[in-house]
Amino acid sequence: MSGGTSRFDFSCNVTHVDTIPTPNFVTDAQAAQLIASGQITGLRKFTRNFFSSGKAIMPDGVEIEHWGFTDNDSKPLPSPQIRLMEGEIAQVKLTTGKKVHTIHHHGIEPDPFNDGVGHTSFETSGTYIYQFRATEAGSYWYHCHVNTVLHVQMGLFGTLVVDPYPATNPKKAFRDGPEYLHECYWVPYSIDPRWHRLDHAAGLCGEDVGLNNFQPKYFGISGKFQTAGSDPVAVLTAPPITDKSVAITAPSGEPILIRLLNGQYHPVEVDFVGLTVELVASDGRPFLDTANYSGKRGTAQPVAVGPSDTLGLVTPAERYDMILNSASRPVPAGVYTVTVRFLSWLTGDVIGVAKTTITIT
Secondary structure, three states: OOOOOOOOOOOOOEHHHHHHOOOOOOOOHHHHHHOOOOOOEEEEEEEEEEEEEEEEEEOOOOEEEEEEEEEOOOOOOOOOEEEEEEEEEEEEEEEEEOOOEEEEEEEEOHHHHHHHOOOOOOOOEEEEEEEEEEOOEEEEEEEOOHHHHHHHHHHOEEEEEEEEEOOOOEEEOOOOOOOEEEHHHOOEEEEEEOHOOOOOOOOOOOOOOOOOOOOOOEEEEEEEEEEEOOOHOOOOOOHOOOOOHHHHHOOOOOOEEEEOOOOOOEEEEEOEEEEEEEEEEEEEEOOEOOOOOOOOOOOOEEEEEEEOOEEEEEEEOEEEEEEEEOOOOOOOOEEEEEEEEEEEOOOOEEEEEEEEEEEEE
16 A cells, blocks of 8 residues: 655545555455355445535525535535445445545444544545445444544535345334334534634644634534524524425324434434434444343334433434334324534533424324
8 A cells, every 4th residue: 555645645644545446346246146145135336526615505694615425416415325235235436536535434344444544544535445344234424534523524424324134114223123114314513614714634733723612603404504503582583494304294103213413513412392202223233122131132122212301412423213103102293393402512501403393294
């Protein structure tokens, strides 16, 4: 593994490469043989091209530049979801252009060469195909691991879902897990505009550029923003986020799987006022009944969060899966407002709020 230096190299003591082959790369023909022999369940390919000129319009009309990965001409925030099934081999082709980046598939735990953490493998300024085999159904995410604190805030991240094998209808949250008919992936995310004016390499080699001082002004869910700051009047009067990528609509008794990722740098709590959700998994691993341990995978053991409770504190990069509106706990028809509160690390005070709705018909 080798690589030269250039003005685009901005990591300290990390190997940089342009374009190198993936060790033990599985070809289509080899994948067909592995599928036929039952060693894998499939091969799935993804493309992620770096971009640095995305534009997000905030509630007060301010335009914020963001970065990301894309597989077409669009520039979404967050980046497009990666989705595959247990037992499948994933091949994720990263093209960085002139900038040095990686993709770390958070929670997947592949071999070090494909882990995307520069200090244990390498950073690329060209193209690399990350290869891993999905082994556990659940909610994950992926992000750049170069100057990680800044690059994730800039938008270089997306959600990742592994579905259980075999596929069922209705779907299941994980093997032998609860069924669901509707699904959403909520990513609480906030923006500090000052950070979005920094260079790719800002603070990477020890210089103080203020990355220890995150002061977000805009707060939202999955790239949709509702309020600017935590002004109590604005919080009370601002309408909830109703974009279909965030708001949920489902008939009573049809289970909803809510996946939650805290994609920013303050803890959050989620207030399901008037609703009871059942937590079924955390960080890509199901809650199981371990009272009678047998050495084998146990049965699902959901944890109920009642109508007077909140889900918190959810720390950065933490994920939870929860079931709402199951046949055994149907939600009456109505429109329910869910509130995500962003909290100060130091004081616990609310520094921002984002709301959305769950409509049960």
